[in-house]
Amino acid sequence: PNIILLGPPGAGKGTQAKRLEEERGMVQLSTGDMLRAARTSGTEMGKRVADVMDRGELVTDEIVIGLIEEKLTGEQGGGFIFDGFPRTLAQADALEALMARVGQTLDAVVEMQVDDAALVARITGRFTCGNCGAVYHDVTKPTKVAGVCDVCGSTDMKRRADDNEDSLKTRLMEYYKKTSPLIGYYWAKGNLVGVDGLAEMDDVSAAISKVLDKG
Numbered sequence: 001p002n003i004i005l006l007g008p009p010g011a012g013k014g015t016q017a018k019r020l021e022e023e024r025g026m027v028q029l030s031t032g033d034m035l036r037a038a039r040t041s042g043t044e045m046g047k048r049v050a051d052v053m054d055r056g057e058l059v060t061d062e063i064v065i066g067l068i069e070e071k072l073t074g075e076q077g078g079g080f081i082f083d084g085f086p087r088t089l090a091q092a093d094a095l096e097a098l099m100a101r102v103g104q105t106l107d108a109v110v111e112m113q114v115d116d117a118a119l120v121a122r123i124t125g126r127f128t129c130g131n132c133g134a135v136y137h138d139v140t141k142p143t144k145v146a147g148v149c150d151v152c153g154s155t156d157m158k159r160r161a162d163d164n165e166d167s168l169k170t171r172l173m174e175y176y177k178k179t180s181p182l183i184g185y186y187w188a189k190g191n192l193v194g195v196d197g198l199a200e201m202d203d204v205s206a207a208i209s210k211v212l213d214k215g
């Protein structure tokens with residue numbers, strides 16, 4: 001199946017997408033990860049988006065639609081997990097057109113529901129493995145051995161430049177202004193399912209699994 005994980009920064013989209021990759025062989029398509037990879041490899045586009053991202057604003061539709069388009073023509077695995085895309089109505093329309101073009105359908109849109117107060121704690125405690133991308137949290141998901149990735153053993157732990165309270169405020173504003181209209185958009189199309197994103201990680205996974213097994 002192909003699904004969208006929709007939710008504000010820190011809702012747990014990346015965490016759940018990684019689990020779905022491991023458990024179901026699905027393919028995570030995170031525009032945030034793709035943009036950060038472009039920055040790390042120093043491409044022209046990467047340089048152009050760096051400041052916008054660090055401030056917490058959205059990059060242009062054109063850039064992210066182009067990134068998704070490249071991936072959709074490639075391998076599929078057990079289906080796609082759209083993580084952090086679409087984020088505007090224009091992106092949602094573009095995704096629909098792209099999927100139709102490659103003969104795919106969108107099976108569900110999972111809205112991960114959380115409250116803003118919880119997001120601050122989630123974002124400010126987050127760190128990731130620079131080698132394999134595993135996502136951790138100082139309090140809710142520490143590594144078993146301090147500073148060593150549980151998955152790959154790397155000690156290259158990273159914190160994101162936009163994971164500070166100022167940028168988070170901008171990211172939330174962007175979410176409410178530009179992304180939250182997608183909730184009504186997908187509801188009207190009949191494929192929106194709400195999941196409690198504040199639950200324990202395993203319970204969130206179970207709720208998403210239920211959605212996937214239904215359709």
Ligand code: AP5
Binds near residue numbers: 008125137
């Ligand atoms: P992006 O990388 O997409 O960031 P985001 O949407 O802000 O989402 P996050 O990665 O912060 O949160 P998440 O929901 O994945 O949470 P996570 O699982 O890590 O985008 C970054 C920037 O790129 C944007 O600001 C924009 O500039 C640009 N961009 C990207 N896509 C774009 C697009 N389509 N259009 C335009 N611009 C775009 O979890 C967070 C923390 O909580 C972790 O520490 C985790 O361990 C913990 N946690 C997770 N689940 C639980 C749980 N159930 N209980 C307790 N703790 C938990």
Ligand code: ZN
Binds near residue numbers: 131134149150153154
């Ligand atoms: Zn790792």
